[in-house]
Amino acid sequence: MQRNGKFALLFHSLFVVFLLAPLVVVVLVAFTPNGYLSYPTSGLSLRWFKAILDNPAFIRAFWNSMYLGIAAATISAVLAIPAALAIVRYQFRGRDGLVSLFLSPLMIPHVVLGVAFLSFFSRIGIYGSFPALVAAHVIIIMPYTMRLVMASVFGMDRSAEQAALSLGSSQWTVFRRVTLPMILPGVAGGWVLAFTTSFDELSMTIFVASPSTTTLPVQMYNHIAHTIDPLIASVSTVLIVITALFMVVLDRLYGLDKVLIGKG
Amino acid sequence: MSFLRLESLTKQYGATTAAKNITLDIAKGEFVSLLGPSGCGKTTTLQMIAGFVEPTQGRILMDGVNITNQKANQRGIGIVFQSYALFPHMTVAENARFGLEMRRVPVDESHRRVSETLELVGLDHLGDRYPRELSGGQRQRVALARALVIRPPLLLLDEPLSNLDAKLRENMQIELRNIQQQVGTTTLMVTHDQSEALSLSDRVVVMNQGCVVQVDEPFNAYEQPNDTFVSSFVGKTNLLSAQVVNRNGQPCLRLGECIFDFPVTAGLESDDIKLSIRPERLELTDIHHGQLIGRVRTRLFLGNHWLYQIESNAGDLLVTLPNHGFMAIGVGDDVGVRWQPDAVRILKEQAYG
Structure with missing residues (x-):
């Protein structure tokens, strides 16, 4: 079945190449034996992958980012479910205001948010702590979770809940056994998107993180601010591989379109 | 003696009256249809009986008990929805079992009743399938099985056949009637399809603009319509x-x-x-x-x-x-x-x- 014309096919190919080429270059550069970023290289070496192990700061930062992403994404999903249910299903005063509030972090530059959080957290004395970092991340990833959870609540057939009620369920059981499983694809998609956003976030986190709570992007940024060596490429390669494996597993278990687009 | 009794049931949404003074007596085991065009108040009436909509006025009595203020999950009424409203994340058997689970029916009995009911609707071989793997007619049967398995005193059908194509609809009409007679459950169906109402019901309640216009046996409603609306809507x-x-x-x-x-x-x-x-x-x-x-x-x-x-x-x-x-x-x-x-x-x- 030929669905794309020649021009469309060319466009798609260019698009994919443009998307993937930088990643390919990074991966190739990571295998250089030299002490500087270069390609083509004079040979293949795992020197810079070994170097990661000699830099525990990177490994610590990786785990910081993981914990931060998991905590922030989970908290935002847990908050987004009742919020989305209320906003989509009920008319109440301040409803539109609430929606704007939840989505507003998308419209404020992260640098501005970073400065604001920095001064706010310093003032109340929690600057640099892990909970403060989580709180800041929950706020900036909330729009993503909200959007996906709201979409799935909106698309849900409410008569399924009425059916469960008529069969004798309590309101709580209806939520647990029917509503939650039915909006779960949206919640999971929101979680994944939120996690990725949190894991990736640099421009705000750089203001909020302290040396003990440095995240991976901040660590990488600090590193290249001082020295440019292929360590950055090898760290990136490890991340790319982890992400790719994660996507493959996710696709096998649930189907990527289900998780990312929230397809039933 | 009437089993389900509606006494001047009224529902108002602001200035509009969705259902006005609905009074109706339904005998035990009877199959009654609420028939009317969209917006005539038939669905609102059904929702009030189910307990999803609170009446502005009037009373609902089931088996002599006033259930007007009872919660939907206390009424024990079986409902088949227009969209079927199956639980997409549960298999056919799990869907059917849901009501029994809520009633804490022991496992072996619930197992027996689920397979009995699935057999009744002709789906005993599809218990492990998910709703998305079924055809429209099969989903319809699952919805019916799920409602019947709790042995409800009253079965409500909300436009049950409107999502099926014409051929299948006719077959399902015959089957629905057979199953209802076999089980003997008092049934109230909402429909806008006059041929469906005429062929399935013992009595037809023709509604228009929130009011009951005529309550009659299908043959009489067709042959002796009360007014111009009934005569042109029924046939x-x-x-x-x-x-x-x-x-x-x-x-x-x-x-x-x-x-x-x-x-x-x-x-x-x-x-x-x-x-x-x-x-x-x-x-x-x-x-x-x-x-x-x-x-x-x-x-x-x-x-x-x-x-x-x-x-x-x-x-x-x-x-x-x-x-x-x-x-x-x-x-x-x-x-x-x-x-x-x-x-x-x-x-x-x-x-x-």
């Missing part, structure tokens, strides 16, 4: 304007150029009245033997019968003739239209709302 009809005239001191009816006796002209409030004659009660003949004369404007072949549209002095007439395998009358022909005296119904204008 096809020719609604004609006629005048009461005097012929030799006898009151008669005048329809176009035709003047004829009518037994119950006495007591008519006005000289201008509405008549209904069903298309299948009109006959076509040659122009010398008809009571009215007309010309064929359109002719449609509908398989088992022909539908004619005839222009006449009394207005356009629809006539259906059975298909006997040959066709004598064509478009543009002049014809006579004839009917038996007992085919004519005098109707009240609709007066409510």
